[in-house]
Amino acid sequence: MDASFVRVFAAGLFALALAGLAFAEEPAGDAANGKQVYLMARCFTCHGRVGQGGGFNYPVPALAAIELPVEAFQAFLREPPNDMPAFSTAILSDKDAADMWAWLHSLPGRKPTKDFPLLNQ
Amino acid sequence: MTTSRDLPRADRRKFLKGAALTGAAALSPAAAPAQAAPPRADLKASAPGPKLVAAETLPPGKDPVNQTSSGGEFMVDVLKALDFDYLAMNCASSFRGIHEAIVNYGGNKPEILTCPHEEIAVHMAQGYAKMEGKPIAMMCHGTVGLQHAAMALYNSWCDRVPVYVMIGNIIEADKRAPGVEWVHSAIDPAAIVRDFVKWDDQPASLQHFAESAVRAYKVATTPPMGPVLLSLDAELQENPIADRAKLRIPKVTKVVPPVADPGALAEAAKLLANAENPVIVCDRLARTPAGMARLVEFAETLQCAVIDQGGRMNFPTRHPLNQTFRARAAISQADVVLGIEMNDFYGALNAFHDRIVRTTYPVRKGPAKTISLGNRDLYLKSNYQDFGRLADVDLAIAGDGEASLPLLTDQVRRLVDEVRRSAYQARGEKLAKARLAMVEQAKSDATIGWDASPITTARMCAEVYAQIKDEDWSLVGNAIRNSWPQRLWNFDKSHRWNGQSGGAGVGYNAPASVGAALANKRHGRLTVAFGGDGDLMFVPSTLWTAAHHRIPLLYIVHNNRAYHQEYMYLVAMAARLGRGIDRSEIGTTIADPHVDYATVARGFGVHGEGPISDPAELAPALKRALAVVKSGQPALIDVVTDPR
Numbered sequence A: 001m002d003a004s005f006v007r008v009f010a011a012g013l014f015a016l017a018l019a020g021l022a023f024a025e026e027p028a029g030d031a032a033n034g035k036q037v038y039l040m041a042r043c044f045t046c047h048g049r050v051g052q053g054g055g056f057n058y059p060v061p062a063l064a065a066i067e068l069p070v071e072a073f074q075a076f077l078r079e080p081p082n083d084m085p086a087f088s089t090a091i092l093s094d095k096d097a098a099d100m101w102a103w104l105h106s107l108p109g110r111k112p113t114k115d116f117p118l119l120n121q
Numbered sequence B: 001m002t003t004s005r006d007l008p009r010a011d012r013r014k015f016l017k018g019a020a021l022t023g024a025a026a027l028s029p030a031a032a033p034a035q036a037a038p039p040r041a042d043l044k045a046s047a048p049g050p051k052l053v054a055a056e057t058l059p060p061g062k063d064p065v066n067q068t069s070s071g072g073e074f075m076v077d078v079l080k081a082l083d084f085d086y087l088a089m090n091c092a093s094s095f096r097g098i099h100e101a102i103v104n105y106g107g108n109k110p111e112i113l114t115c116p117h118e119e120i121a122v123h124m125a126q127g128y129a130k131m132e133g134k135p136i137a138m139m140c141h142g143t144v145g146l147q148h149a150a151m152a153l154y155n156s157w158c159d160r161v162p163v164y165v166m167i168g169n170i171i172e173a174d175k176r177a178p179g180v181e182w183v184h185s186a187i188d189p190a191a192i193v194r195d196f197v198k199w200d201d202q203p204a205s206l207q208h209f210a211e212s213a214v215r216a217y218k219v220a221t222t223p224p225m226g227p228v229l230l231s232l233d234a235e236l237q238e239n240p241i242a243d244r245a246k247l248r249i250p251k252v253t254k255v256v257p258p259v260a261d262p263g264a265l266a267e268a269a270k271l272l273a274n275a276e277n278p279v280i281v282c283d284r285l286a287r288t289p290a291g292m293a294r295l296v297e298f299a300e301t302l303q304c305a306v307i308d309q310g311g312r313m314n315f316p317t318r319h320p321l322n323q324t325f326r327a328r329a330a331i332s333q334a335d336v337v338l339g340i341e342m343n344d345f346y347g348a349l350n351a352f353h354d355r356i357v358r359t360t361y362p363v364r365k366g367p368a369k370t371i372s373l374g375n376r377d378l379y380l381k382s383n384y385q386d387f388g389r390l391a392d393v394d395l396a397i398a399g400d401g402e403a404s405l406p407l408l409t410d411q412v413r414r415l416v417d418e419v420r421r422s423a424y425q426a427r428g429e430k431l432a433k434a435r436l437a438m439v440e441q442a443k444s445d446a447t448i449g450w451d452a453s454p455i456t457t458a459r460m461c462a463e464v465y466a467q468i469k470d471e472d473w474s475l476v477g478n479a480i481r482n483s484w485p486q487r488l489w490n491f492d493k494s495h496r497w498n499g500q501s502g503g504a505g506v507g508y509n510a511p512a513s514v515g516a517a518l519a520n521k522r523h524g525r526l527t528v529a530f531g532g533d534g535d536l537m538f539v540p541s542t543l544w545t546a547a548h549h550r551i552p553l554l555y556i557v558h559n560n561r562a563y564h565q566e567y568m569y570l571v572a573m574a575a576r577l578g579r580g581i582d583r584s585e586i587g588t589t590i591a592d593p594h595v596d597y598a599t600v601a602r603g604f605g606v607h608g609e610g611p612i613s614d615p616a617e618l619a620p621a622l623k624r625a626l627a628v629v630k631s632g633q634p635a636l637i638d639v640v641t642d643p644r
């Protein structure tokens, strides 16, 4: 993979444009399908089954209740900057990516830690 | 071979062959009843019978059937002088001479630990030595046994741990029985592991053995520590001792680890004292309980960030200056970085990206001075690349980290005036705040998927900590990349943690944990370990050794039903190529059938709980298992977890 910034940036813009088009047609995203895709695409192996994050070569960020905008999310999948492998349209369609985002976005995510006695010992 | 030459011309091995051919009929009437009778406690002390007397007095040319001493006995005297508590081994005929001597002459001292695999024996020795600060002995066949032991020796080597290996060999070709004894002999059996043992020898006489045994001990326990090996000729072990009075066991003196050059330390102190953001990174620093206390004192003097890479229990996890989980941020701001007993200082200073074109760049934003202090530069070997990439340091100081810290602290103290003291204090407060934010982040991350099944590693760890935190616990093994304990538990004593495998050779975790638990047993500590399912699959029979020797340990299997680290790599490879991500399970998962580790444990005589996939069932299972552990026995819990 060519890691040059220019290429990453250009591809990101391109993906952004594509994502914008896709979303003009399907704004909501099918979260139920998204969950299936998340498991099928093996995102869970690095990010955890409930998007809690994990560890690959270094800590892998949590994705539950993702705040990254859907366009940026898709751009990231196509041309990730560091150790995450790229997921091209050959293995992950734009629609599936958008569905996945919808599911991740719908997950509860982090909760107030004070409610967890086991985390305050 | 003096002793074998001193023997009456009768060849001991020829005798054995003869005995096998003629069987019990060959036994003299005097010896026969002794064979049939139940063992008598006084047998060893009783006067020699006519056969024994004959064996001692008959002229050369006769074929003796009894002997009154063995070279192995002297070897046992030497092992006792070296003060080994244990000898981990899997029995083998190439060392039957010394084995018999340990059991009967030595009264099972050093105490034999029966291990179903040589890799288990070495890893137990590795875990034990790190916890107890003192090596134990290990013994195996010089060929097949050593081949099994090799990976564990590599782990010990990379982990700088003294493991004292003895192997059996039959040096003289004409003394080998046809068949197995030939395939179990080698002219240089240590060759297979020489790249990753510090020193080895094959003594040619008992006196030679004594001197090499003491030297081996010295070499193994001198930093940088590492495994050593002695090849013991079977003739030397088995034949009678010619003249015990002539044999001498040398004094066992340990080498005092070197304190670094005071001038160099003063230069380092100056750089550190003048720095705006000095950072300490350490890996295998604490050799003894003093190590942690000295590092705390040093860091507090400077009020600087400490990054503990965890090769040993170097720094308390809840110390305000502990910045381990914001290492990148700390180093990026650093103007002076001191690496103490680092193996991979380069890796700490640079980022690396595992991409198609592999890239690396410095983590530091601005120019920074780098200083290394440690034993690493004093000893390297070429073949295996465990020394890591060359770190580009400004000041390289050879000396033992733990031994040199008091002087370095002193040198820094001399430079601290009032102005600096208040600047240091402000720095320390900032770091304390950053650490609290990091802990809060960890707790917040841990809440995600709290009730999920498979259980998250965060929940698993929190449940375990709840059950052990009020005990004198010791965590001696961990699952790959499971950082929750270090992020959230209070590691405040030197026995709270025991480091990792060293060589990343999977199959370390279970046996090394049992070895560390054995050391902890005498101190009354509660030993706990997490370990991967893949790791346990290499050496499940470790559990039998724990049960057999009544070694209390709570072993928690982080059962993600996979060699998960490799599973992720396969996904990454497939993604790069845009194909077949859904085939990444092939060769990477441990499913179909699922392994029931609790049943496996029970089969080896270990209390087994699980599989547990509902987080609510964890606490009761842990309580039951801990009751077993507190009664002095091992227990295992199989926790079906999410990958990481």
Ligand SMILES: Cc1ncc(C[n+]2csc(CCOP(=O)(O)OP(=O)(O)O)c2C)c(N)n1
Pocket (backbone or CB within 6 Å): B151, B479, B480, B504, B505, B506, B507, B531, B532, B533, B534, B535, B536, B560, B562, B563, B564, B565, B566, B643
């Ligand atoms: C002896 C050996 N064989 C293979 C490997 C490659 N390897 C690295 S991590 C790993 C997975 C180990 O599985 P497990 O202990 O269950 O840990 P997980 O990654 O699943 O958490 C393997 C096979 C190794 N490091 N050492």
Ligand SMILES: [Mg+2]
Pocket (backbone or CB within 6 Å): B532, B533, B534, B535, B558, B559, B560, B561, B562, B563, B564
């Ligand atoms: Mg696993």
